[in-house]
Amino acid sequence: MKFLFLLFVSVTSFGFSQATEDSLSGELIEIAKEQLGVPYKYATSDPGVSFDCSGFTHYVYSSLDLPSSRSSKDYGSFGEQVDLKTCVPGDCIIFSGTAKGSRTIGHIGIVVTNDESGLKFIHCSSSKKHFGVVITDYYESNYPKRFLQVRRLL
Numbered sequence: 775m776k777f778l779f780l781l782f783v784s785v786t787s788f789g790f791s792q793a794t795e796d797s798l799s800g801e802l803i804e805i806a807k808e809q810l811g812v813p814y815k816y817a818t819s820d821p822g823v824s825f826d827c828s829g830f831t832h833y834v835y836s837s838l839d840l841p842s843s844r845s846s847k848d849y850g851s852f853g854e855q856v857d858l859k860t861c862v863p864g865d866c867i868i869f870s871g872t873a874k875g876s877r878t879i880g881h882i883g884i885v886v887t888n889d890e891s892g893l894k895f896i897h898c899s900s901s902k903k904h905f906g907v908v909i910t911d912y913y914e915s916n917y918p919k920r921f922l923q924v925r926r927l928l
Contacts, residue, residue, distance in 0.1 A: 795928055798838060799864035802928075806834045806884055806896045806907075813906040814898050819844065827881050830898035830907060831866065834884060840927045847879045853927040858893075861885050861924040867895050867912075869920040879922060883910070 812825055819829030828846040835842035841852040849866050856865060863885055871880020883897030886909055893912040899905060912918065 798928055799862065802834060802838055802840075802864045802884070803886055803896070805837050806830075806886075807909075809833070809898075809907045810896075810909070811906060812898070814900045816900075825898040825907060826900070827883070827898045831882050831884060835866075835927060846882045849882050849925060850879050850923065853925045856924050856926045858921065858924055861888050861893070862926075863887060864926075864928050866925045866927055868922045868925065869917055870922055872920075876920075877922065881920070885924070 809821060809825070809830065812822060812830075814826060815824035816826050817829070818824045818826055819833050821833055825833065828844050828849075831846075831849070832842040832844050843849065843852075846868075849868055852866070861867065865885040867883050867885055868879055869881040869883075870876040870878055873880075881897070883895040886894045886896050888894075892914075894909050895912060896907065896909045898907045899910070904910065910917065
């Protein structure tokens with residue numbers, strides 16, 4: 775009887791933990807999506823006015839008291855590294871800068887979806903094609919060439 779009780783408690787606790795994590799990632803994505811269309815401006819983190827990439831992620835992650843920084847380079851040491859194929863909404867996706875051949879962190883975003891419809895992430899882009907806070911389809915962009923890693927902060 776003790777064994778059954780312990781098994782039930784363990785399964786119940788795991789389910790609650792997973793539900794809490796899913797809820798937190800959903801809330802994180804909603805906070806991020808509220809900023810869609812906000813323009814890019816270097817060295818800013820002003821919700822509804824302007825962001826740069828780290829200003830945007832800092833705003834979103836810090837809204838839920840998760841590790842965050844105003845420097846994109848710092849995200850390479852937060853949380854735990856996960857495989858691109860297993861990333862989930864809320865994970866931080868990290869890219870090199872735009873200099874050809876660079877392998878230094880220079881851009882970051884937040885995974886929105888990774889399912890049968892593809893991998894999409896939200897970020898604040900300085901590109902003339904998609905300027906400001908946008909959702910980008912990873913595989914339909916040039917970002918795979920610049921991909922460095924994914925970090926789980928939740």
